[in-house]
Amino acid sequence: MFFESEFVTDCAGIHYFKDTDNSEYIYSELEPANSHIWFPCFDQPDLKAPYKMVVLAPKDWKVISTCAEAEHKPENLTSIFKLDTATLGQITAFYGKTEFHTVEFAESVPISTYIYSLVAGPFDVILPADVGNSVDEDERDLIKKVPLRLFCRKGLTQYVKKFAEKLFHVTRRGILYYQGKDCFDCAYPFDKLDQVFCPDYNMGAMENVGCILYRDEYVPKD
Numbered sequence: 001m002f003f004e005s006e007f008v009t010d011c012a013g014i015h016y017f018k019d020t021d022n023s024e025y026i027y028s029e030l031e032p033a034n035s036h037i038w039f040p041c042f043d044q045p046d047l048k049a050p051y052k053m054v055v056l057a058p059k060d061w062k063v064i065s066t067c068a069e070a071e072h073k074p075e076n077l078t079s080i081f082k083l084d085t086a087t088l089g090q091i092t093a094f095y096g097k098t099e100f101h102t103v104e105f106a107e108s109v110p111i112s113t114y115i116y117s118l119v120a121g122p123f124d125v126i127l128p129a130d131v132g133n134s135v136d137e138d139e140r141d142l143i144k145k146v147p148l149r150l151f152c153r154k155g156l157t158q159y160v161k162k163f164a165e166k167l168f169h170v171t172r173r174g175i176l177y178y179q180g181k182d183c184f185d186c187a188y189p190f191d192k193l194d195q196v197f198c199p200d201y202n203m204g205a206m207e208n209v210g211c212i213l214y215r216d217e218y219v220p221k222d
Helices: 077-081 085-095 137-145 154-179
Strands: 013-018 024-029 053-058 062-065 100-105 118-121 124-126 148-152 193-198 211-215
Touching (some): 053 062, 053 085, 053 118, 124 154, 137 154, 148 154
Parallel strands (some): 148 193
Antiparallel strands (some): 013 024, 024 118
16 A cells, blocks of 8 residues: 655644754654544554554654664665665655665554654654663663663753653653552563653653653753
């Protein structure tokens, strides 16, 4: 199936934002039933399915989704998409002289349409090791199983780093609590957890599987 969808500017689909420095960002906001604006689907929460995605993006963009990147790295566009020569030519013509890269994501477990995600742009990435990594003893095994990352616009990196270590710590404590015997008694079922501070976001946050979004206006700057 071939389809086209457009970016939106009202946070109902794949939202597009152009910053004052001309940097461009996109991110999905699919709640409650906006997934069909992005891709053909049965857009209701009780119908769950696995998702797999390959993204073409400018080379300097970070691309983030629900799942971690697949271990298999695509060799070329023809093998990924089974494209004919004409379609491949259209894609390369679209990018022109802009260098682009392909990012392939692992297949998700069956989930509702509205909590699948796509985020892309020239974000900075912050890892636990970048901000100190004080870890409680009971968190050590979790670190190996659930990688954590933070993403934000470059202009906010200095501010996010001020509270990043605490956010990583609170995130780990939260996962341990909810997977513990006093709560769900079930291990965190996904392969990573990213948290992204998004520009021009008209909501406070969105609990996408593996890729939580926050309104970046909430980042404290004092």
